Amino acid sequence: MWWFQQGLCLLPAALVVWTVASFVFAYITAVVLRHVDPLVPYISDTGTLAPERCVFGIMMDVSAFLGIATVYVRYKQVEALLDDEVKLRRLNFVGLVLGWMSSFGMCVVANFQKTTFFPMHLVGAILTFGVGAIYILVQTLLSHYMQPHIHSKTTFVVRLTILVWTLGSIISMFVSSVIMYSSLSGVDVPRKLHWIPGEPGYVPHLVSTVSEWFLAFSFISFFLTYIRDFQKINLRAVAVFQSSHLYDGTVPPSRQNRLSETSPLLAGTT
Numbered sequence: 001m002w003w004f005q006q007g008l009c010l011l012p013a014a015l016v017v018w019t020v021a022s023f024v025f026a027y028i029t030a031v032v033l034r035h036v037d038p039l040v041p042y043i044s045d046t047g048t049l050a051p052e053r054c055v056f057g058i059m060m061d062v063s064a065f066l067g068i069a070t071v072y073v074r075y076k077q078v079e080a081l082l083d084d085e086v087k088l089r090r091l092n093f094v095g096l097v098l099g100w101m102s103s104f105g106m107c108v109v110a111n112f113q114k115t116t117f118f119p120m121h122l123v124g125a126i127l128t129f130g131v132g133a134i135y136i137l138v139q140t141l142l143s144h145y146m147q148p149h150i151h152s153k154t155t156f157v158v159r160l161t162i163l164v165w166t167l168g169s170i171i172s173m174f175v176s177s178v179i180m181y182s183s184l185s186g187v188d189v190p191r192k193l194h195w196i197p198g199e200p201g202y203v204p205h206l207v208s209t210v211s212e213w214f215l216a217f218s219f220i221s222f223f224l225t226y227i228r229d230f231q232k233i234n235l236r237a238v239a240v241f242q243s244s245h246l247y248d249g250t251v252p253p254s255r256q257n258r259l260s261e262t263s264p265l266l267a268g269t270t
Contacts, residue, residue, distance in 0.1 A: 006231040012223045015066040022059035026052045040209045060110030064103045071099030095138040102132035118190040166218040173211035180204035
């Protein structure tokens with residue numbers, strides 16, 4: 001059996017591969033068409049203009065769906081492992097909500113470009129990265145409480161390292177963005193896609209874009225840590241019938257006769 005056939009590890013693996021492919025495809029297309037500068041543009045800048053905007057939006061929507069599914073499976077796995085620890089189960093549920101909010105933010109970022117509707121794009125970025133960072137924090141805390149009886153200390157250390165990486169990237173991006181906007185008063189920064197080395201705001205802009213890419217890959221690295229955990233879980237759907245028919249009113253006589261004939265057998269009698 002191949003590694004990706006074990007449990008549900010294909011889910012976080014697909015999330016990581018597909019999201020990276022979305023970034024790479026949009027970046028290459030935008031650079032080839034000269035819509036952005038090749039030296040580290042904002043991720044959202046690579047999906048601002050057509051045609052890459054359309055494909056980027058679709059691909060990120062798929063990433064959001066994979067993120068929702070991955071977060072849910074993680075929630076169910078931790079829920080099953082925590083038994084009756086009420087506080088940790090509540091923390092796990094908070095993680096589920098935060099993960100879904102972050103995944104929804106990806107849809108907002110992808111479908112509301114900053115050059116067309118910047119306020120909504122900013123909301124999506126806050127949901128994706130801000131709420132997503134809190135999700136990573138919650139999962140790191142759960143990993144701390146779950147070691148060593150459920151998983152090793154190494155898993156916790158790796159996730160803690162990624163958490164520090166994430167928080168450092170957020171702080172760096174925020175500070176550099178504030179400096180950039182303050183040095184470009186009167187300039188429509190959200191619509192500025194080309195930057196010239198040496199112009200005002202260029203250095204903080206470069207720091208901000210590098211920080212954003214670092215932040216995105218810290219998220220990707222975090223979901224990579226789920227692969228080994230997901231090799232040990234499977235989920236299945238169970239159909240629970242509330243009725244033996246699908247009629248709203250009276251059951252036709254033919255159906256009643258059939259139910260009458262089969263009811264003793266269903267009841268376990270002979």
